[in-house]
Amino acid sequence: MTKILIIDDHAVVRAGLQQILTETNDITVTAEAANGHDALQLVSRQYFDVVLLDISMPDMNGLDVLKEIMRHSPDSIVLILSMYPEEQYAIRALKAGAKGYLTKESAPDELISAVRKVAQGGRYISLALAEKLAGYLENEYTEHPHQSLSDREYQVMLMIASGMTVSEIAEELSLSVKTISTNRRRALHKMNMKTNAEFTYYAIKQKLVS
Numbered sequence: 001m002t003k004i005l006i007i008d009d010h011a012v013v014r015a016g017l018q019q020i021l022t023e024t025n026d027i028t029v030t031a032e033a034a035n036g037h038d039a040l041q042l043v044s045r046q047y048f049d050v051v052l053l054d055i056s057m058p059d060m061n062g063l064d065v066l067k068e069i070m071r072h073s074p075d076s077i078v079l080i081l082s083m084y085p086e087e088q089y090a091i092r093a094l095k096a097g098a099k100g101y102l103t104k105e106s107a108p109d110e111l112i113s114a115v116r117k118v119a120q121g122g123r124y125i126s127l128a129l130a131e132k133l134a135g136y137l138e139n140e141y142t143e144h145p146h147q148s149l150s151d152r153e154y155q156v157m158l159m160i161a162s163g164m165t166v167s168e169i170a171e172e173l174s175l176s177v178k179t180i181s182t183n184r185r186r187a188l189h190k191m192n193m194k195t196n197a198e199f200t201y202y203a204i205k206q207k208l209v210s
Helices: 013-022 036-045 062-072 086-095 108-119 129-136 152-160 168-172 177-190 196-205
Strands: 002-006 027-033 050-053 078-082 099-102
Touching: 002 013, 002 036, 013 027, 013 108, 027 036, 027 177, 036 050, 036 062, 050 108, 050 196, 062 078, 062 086, 062 152, 062 177, 078 086, 078 108, 086 099, 086 152, 099 108, 108 152, 152 168, 152 177, 152 196, 168 177, 177 196
Parallel strands: 002 027, 002 050, 050 078, 078 099
Antiparallel strands: none
16 A cells, blocks of 8 residues: 655645545555645654655745655655646756656546556656756756756746736745745846846746746
8 A cells, every 4th residue: 555645735635635546445645744844744753655745835845845855764755746837846856856746737547647656666757847857967958047046036936927926925935025035136146137027038938937
């Protein structure tokens, strides 16, 4: 029986995932966490065959949670299930140690297949992502300015590029306006930009947002 830990800050999402996974005869959800801190405590105390992790959470960015899991339990199998398209976060997640990346728009059958594959030691990525990853490994992505951003700076840049204000981002991520403004300022500096419009133009050009 494959034991699953679900990490997502939305109770409805956790309930939906549990219903999908427990309809199988070889997968069981043995624990849930609504935030990164609770998730890390669970991982330190219990064994899970697969950790199903969301990226966007209020207290800790999902990528930060992933890195902490891999730092303390490098053999952990983490599958990212995110609302964000692959082109936004998948390569960062795989570099940080995730065994697969799946969007929440995926069909239930795809989720079950992904869990089974990573639990057996494989990786789960789409064909489109495989092509992007191949390009990354060939150094096609290393010159892009957004690669220099921290995970939080990158997240803030994408949210601004999608049309959100600093206040809206702060509320969405449960962080202070000051923290979001600091990340915005650092991202602008690293990318040699001055305005939010430049974020938007860049993100659209790089196909990070539509």
